[in-house]
Amino acid sequence: MSATSARPSPAAQPSGSAFILKKALISALVALVLFSLMIGIRTEAGPQGGLIYWTRFGDLAALVGTVFGGSIIVELLRQWWGPVDKDSIVPKPVQSAFSFAGRWLAPALLVFTFLVPVIFYNQRYILDLSILVLTYVMLGWGLNVVVGLAGLLDLGYVAFYAVGAYSYALLATNFGLSFWVCLPLAGILAAFWGVLLGFPVLRLRGDYLAIVTLAFGEIIRLVIINWQSLTGGPNGVSGIPRPTMFGIPLTPGDDGLAAKLGIEFSPTHRLVFLFYLILAMALLTNWVTIRLRRLPIGRAWEALREDEVACRALGINTTTTKLTAFATGAMFGGFAGAFFATRQGFISPESFTFQESALVLAIVVLGGMGSQLGVALAALCMIGGFELFRGLDQYRMLVFGMAMVLLMIWRPRGLVGHRAPTVFLERNQAISSDLVKEGHG
Amino acid sequence: MDYFAQQLINGLVLGSIYGLIAIGYTMVYGIVGMINFAHGDIFMIGGFIALISFLVLVSLGLTAIPLILLIVLLVSMAITALYGWTIERIAYRPLRHSFRLAPMLSAIGMSFVLTNFSQVSQGARVKPVPPIITGGYTLHEGSQGFAVQLSNIQIMVVLATIVVLALFTWLVSRTRLGRDMRACEQDQTMAALLGVDVDRTISMTFVIGAALAAVAGMMYLLYYGLVDFFMGFVAGIKAFTAAVLGGIGSLPGAMLGGLAIGLIETFWSAYFSVEYKDVAAFSILIVVLIFMPTGLLGRPEVEKV
Numbered sequence: 001m002s003a004t005s006a007r008p009s010p011a012a013q014p015s016g017s018a019f020i021l022k023k024a025l026i027s028a029l030v031a032l033v034l035f036s037l038m039i040g041i042r043t044e045a046g047p048q049g050g051l052i053y054w055t056r057f058g059d060l061a062a063l064v065g066t067v068f069g070g071s072i073i074v075e076l077l078r079q080w081w082g083p084v085d086k087d088s089i090v091p092k093p094v095q096s097a098f099s100f101a102g103r104w105l106a107p108a109l110l111v112f113t114f115l116v117p118v119i120f121y122n123q124r125y126i127l128d129l130s131i132l133v134l135t136y137v138m139l140g141w142g143l144n145v146v147v148g149l150a151g152l153l154d155l156g157y158v159a160f161y162a163v164g165a166y167s168y169a170l171l172a173t174n175f176g177l178s179f180w181v182c183l184p185l186a187g188i189l190a191a192f193w194g195v196l197l198g199f200p201v202l203r204l205r206g207d208y209l210a211i212v213t214l215a216f217g218e219i220i221r222l223v224i225i226n227w228q229s230l231t232g233g234p235n236g237v238s239g240i241p242r243p244t245m246f247g248i249p250l251t252p253g254d255d256g257l258a259a260k261l262g263i264e265f266s267p268t269h270r271l272v273f274l275f276y277l278i279l280a281m282a283l284l285t286n287w288v289t290i291r292l293r294r295l296p297i298g299r300a301w302e303a304l305r306e307d308e309v310a311c312r313a314l315g316i317n318t319t320t321t322k323l324t325a326f327a328t329g330a331m332f333g334g335f336a337g338a339f340f341a342t343r344q345g346f347i348s349p350e351s352f353t354f355q356e357s358a359l360v361l362a363i364v365v366l367g368g369m370g371s372q373l374g375v376a377l378a379a380l381c382m383i384g385g386f387e388l389f390r391g392l393d394q395y396r397m398l399v400f401g402m403a404m405v406l407l408m409i410w411r412p413r414g415l416v417g418h419r420a421p422t423v424f425l426e427r428n429q430a431i432s433s434d435l436v437k438e439g440h441g
Numbered sequence: 442m443d444y445f446a447q448q449l450i451n452g453l454v455l456g457s458i459y460g461l462i463a464i465g466y467t468m469v470y471g472i473v474g475m476i477n478f479a480h481g482d483i484f485m486i487g488g489f490i491a492l493i494s495f496l497v498l499v500s501l502g503l504t505a506i507p508l509i510l511l512i513v514l515l516v517s518m519a520i521t522a523l524y525g526w527t528i529e530r531i532a533y534r535p536l537r538h539s540f541r542l543a544p545m546l547s548a549i550g551m552s553f554v555l556t557n558f559s560q561v562s563q564g565a566r567v568k569p570v571p572p573i574i575t576g577g578y579t580l581h582e583g584s585q586g587f588a589v590q591l592s593n594i595q596i597m598v599v600l601a602t603i604v605v606l607a608l609f610t611w612l613v614s615r616t617r618l619g620r621d622m623r624a625c626e627q628d629q630t631m632a633a634l635l636g637v638d639v640d641r642t643i644s645m646t647f648v649i650g651a652a653l654a655a656v657a658g659m660m661y662l663l664y665y666g667l668v669d670f671f672m673g674f675v676a677g678i679k680a681f682t683a684a685v686l687g688g689i690g691s692l693p694g695a696m697l698g699g700l701a702i703g704l705i706e707t708f709w710s711a712y713f714s715v716e717y718k719d720v721a722a723f724s725i726l727i728v729v730l731i732f733m734p735t736g737l738l739g740r741p742e743v744e745k746v
Contacts, residue, residue: 030523030527033520033523034520034523034524034527036520037489037490037493037494037497037516037520038486038489038490038493038558038559038562038563039562041493041496041497042562042563042564043492043493043496043563043564043568044564044566044568045566045567045568045569050571051492051496051568051569051570053493053496053497053500153542153545200727200730200731201730203731203734204730204734207470207475207476207541207545208685208730208734210476210545211476211678211681211685211726212726212727212730214678215678215682215723215724215726215727216723216727218678218719218723219720219723219724222716222717222719222720222723223720226716226717226720354674355553358549358553361546361549362546362549362550365542365543365546369542394557394560394561395557395561397553397556397557398553398554398557398558398561400550400553401550401551401552401553401554401556401557402550402554403550404546404547404549404550404553405531405532405547405550405551405554408532408536408543408544408546408547408550409532409535409536409547412536412539412540412543413540413543
């Protein structure tokens, strides 16, 4: 095969059908051992409380066969594709087409998003799904401030989402405060918790920071589960009031919006209202982030991301820089949480697990860490992809995990992959990527 | 006092299990410099494989309990080690020279894959096993009818941990592989220049870590008498806490940290509240990192510019 191929294959990688077969056989053997007990034998608690088991050798054989075939296909594709790290030269017209698309993609997407409720007015499912996607876009943009701009790895972002959601839910159900009063309060409370988390982790970097934020997220969730008198524990909070349009409820009653406007009531009105509400909140997040990037504090965040030691040497106060990043990110998480609570009408600790944090972080990283458009596209892909697998219910998280691994291997720097600082020298210097780790000089 | 002694025994047993898992974290962190998020799930897989192989052996007609336990231990260590090897090969090796976040996210993805793989393949319900090793000794008969018990299974867990640790210490300090591992931990490039096969050494690190996690998984199964697909997550975070508490990268530190976390968790449940025992463990992680970022036995990290 290598003899006929026009592309010279590297000497270290042998090819040919014998090699491919050998590799596939080894993969199949490994798969056989791995799956022999886990797939081949199924255990279950029996009726008398003891364990019973039955065999599933057919499934096992099918799976091993799939691994064998799949490994042959992957190897063939790899040889056809050629070496991974070669420079590919993109033709000039394609390049300009890409840059043209890049310039117009964001406005086009924005216009399309504005028109979604008009186009899909009668399709409740699509409206619901777009509200969900926009919620994750907002969460992604919020986390982007912490991870993408300031370079602080946060695995417990869902804690702030939970704080926002529970702040609104408890304030509204206990004191009858309206959504528009609670929204800023939820943001402020979440920001407060962000600062609270920020203080202990100021001295930590990289992986330690990740694990402490993860622990923090778990602590918040466990406290919510166990503090039953306040939060209702695992049963959650129900009967959370729906948002009103500045005091006018979206109900079929006489004082509802539909009656005031003199049009016929439809439940879709509320959906459309929620859609534009989350869109406005997400755009606010985006606008604030873009503006902050041009302020000294935003510049300081990016400097912190690139090199913490140099940052301190230049006299930037890393304490306030980190704390503001945490607080800003947490505030947006709190806003999104309040919106989540009012949309669902019911919240429970189950919505705020580590999986959510990982999902939002995956969106930010796949979006290219710092690119606003990339985060939005990644949220669309992830949540949309998630919905595609809804039919496969129990396989959904399995597929999600595999997709995360494969995407990391394929594009470790994200789908829209660059994180250019806002300010840089005119003459670019080549810096190898392993020199620009987070927080390391 | 009797109550205290009983909790001390329980805490040491739990701590041994955490320590065995923590060694896997600390070894991988020392050599590759990444948190192997999937390690807790490797521990869970080890427990499942021990359960299934035990079930098969019993139904094949074997009756000698020590023989069964030995075979179960070897099978579960071997298969779980292969899981560790495969995961390193698929998810971590392609990302070794990538930027820092990539292997971490890949590991989180792998953790989801393992959790949901065992949920799909073995069902979501908790799998109970009848107590296999029964009996024990009464160490001290208290005045109010409270007796300090030391069960055989507790003795076995501690003994197995000591034996495995002795073997492991010998492996790291006396063999060629152990020397290669220590060399890779200090400087991978230099080790490669001196003829150490870095790829193979890293693979073996994952294999050994997974085998130790399998021992922990089997001990957990015997001690608590149940496994479920979600047990890896919390156990994994606690074992990581143990590794950090002991000083990450330090092998005796991991064991010491494991014992400390086990004791703290047990005493917290005994004297304060069971519900908040995980909160206590996680809070300790945060407190340790604030006041003692290098842990009990760790070396201070030199800031390179």
